[in-house]
Amino acid sequence: MLIKHRAGWELPESQATPEAAFLNRRSFLAGGAGLIAGSALPLGALAQGPDPTADLYPAKRNAAYTLDRPLTEEEDAANYNNFYEFGTSKDIVASSKRLVTRPWTIAIDGLVEKSLEIGFDDLVRKLPLEERLYRFRCVEAWSMAVPWTGIPLKAFVEFAKPLSGAKYIRFETFLNPRVAPGQSQRWYPWPYTEGLTIAEATNELPLLVTGIYGKPIPTQHGAPIRLIVPWKYGFKSVKSITKISFVAERPKTFWEGLQSSEYGFWANVNPQVHHPRWSQASEQVLGTRDRKPTLLFNGYGEQVADLYKGLEGEKLFM
Ligand code: MTE
Numbered sequence: 001m002l003i004k005h006r007a008g009w010e011l012p013e014s015q016a017t018p019e020a021a022f023l024n025r026r027s028f029l030a031g032g033a034g035l036i037a038g039s040a041l042p043l044g045a046l047a048q049g050p051d052p053t054a055d056l057y058p059a060k061r062n063a064a065y066t067l068d069r070p071l072t073e074e075e076d077a078a079n080y081n082n083f084y085e086f087g088t089s090k091d092i093v094a095s096s097k098r099l100v101t102r103p104w105t106i107a108i109d110g111l112v113e114k115s116l117e118i119g120f121d122d123l124v125r126k127l128p129l130e131e132r133l134y135r136f137r138c139v140e141a142w143s144m145a146v147p148w149t150g151i152p153l154k155a156f157v158e159f160a161k162p163l164s165g166a167k168y169i170r171f172e173t174f175l176n177p178r179v180a181p182g183q184s185q186r187w188y189p190w191p192y193t194e195g196l197t198i199a200e201a202t203n204e205l206p207l208l209v210t211g212i213y214g215k216p217i218p219t220q221h222g223a224p225i226r227l228i229v230p231w232k233y234g235f236k237s238v239k240s241i242t243k244i245s246f247v248a249e250r251p252k253t254f255w256e257g258l259q260s261s262e263y264g265f266w267a268n269v270n271p272q273v274h275h276p277r278w279s280q281a282s283e284q285v286l287g288t289r290d291r292k293p294t295l296l297f298n299g300y301g302e303q304v305a306d307l308y309k310g311l312e313g314e315k316l317f318m
Pocket of ligand 1: 234236239240
């Protein structure tokens with residue numbers, strides 16, 4: 001965040017993907033390890049016992065989803081994160097461990113047959129879990145390729161039984177400024193929220209992700225449950241979800257609320273539609289020196305382009 005109201009990705013392109021940050025992440029992180037020891041706050045994940053869902057991993061990989069590039073090294077993905085609740089730098093691993101992820105309850109409400117609250121550990125055993133290899137493209141023009149484990153969002157929507165008036169789904173992150181220092185910064189519209197249309201949510205691709213690299217997902221990636229929408233910019237993929245609401249109106253999302261001239265509801269990846277302050281034509285591949293051309297819909301056009309027929313008048317790519 002260079003100005004009070006500016007996101008980390010609101011940097012000139014030259015600074016958006018500093019090569020040193022990609023190449024030196026490991027040494028940088030080694031220096032940062034152990035910071036939690038100095039914290040007066042609850043140790044969260046550090047203080048918690050063994051993960052009660054560990055037996056579910058690794059989940060069976062769905063071979064239908066293949067990559068055009070090598071997987072990102074686990075250490076690289078795990079140490080270069082956006083999680084503004086825990087700070088605006090990419091180095092939030094230690095800070096994010098303050099998040100206590102057990103017990104964890106998710107509210108399902110709005111236009112559904114029956115509103116309910118369900119414990120994460122129950123939910124994850126009620127619905128199918130599988131592993132998929134997906135590309136992931138951040139609006140900041142960096143990318144990674146990751147094995148996510150998750151529940152197809154389509155299966156979750158069937159479980160939630162929305163009413164016919166439900167046109168959108170709104171996802172909400174926890175709100176607890178005592179644990180997440182970023183949430184004391186009042187100029188952000190906390191809690192972090194995101195949204196999809198029901199048609200997008202019931203497409204085959206979105207996952208409610210609970211694991212990564214064959215293990216339960218760690219806090220910095222959004223434990224215990226986060227969204228992954230691989231054809232949209234990464235900010236749509238909301239972390240550490242506590243509420244999922246089925247609604248009639250398009251929800252206003254976190255980044256839209258902060259800067260609507262630069263971040264919209266749709267946020268589909270498109271190399272030809274540039275962010276107002278940097279190009280989206282190519283992307284820095286995390287942990288490498290590679291810069292790759294960015295693909296329309298992040299390469300998932302075959303699965304999702306039809307969703308946008310008739311919506312040409314909308315700002316689909318911001
Ligand atoms: N979810 C919450 N709650 N808070 C955030 O700051 N950042 C988003 C998204 N989900 C964010 C969030 C952005 S900008 C990106 S690029 C991805 O998380 C990063 O996910 P990763 O850290 O697992 O790579």
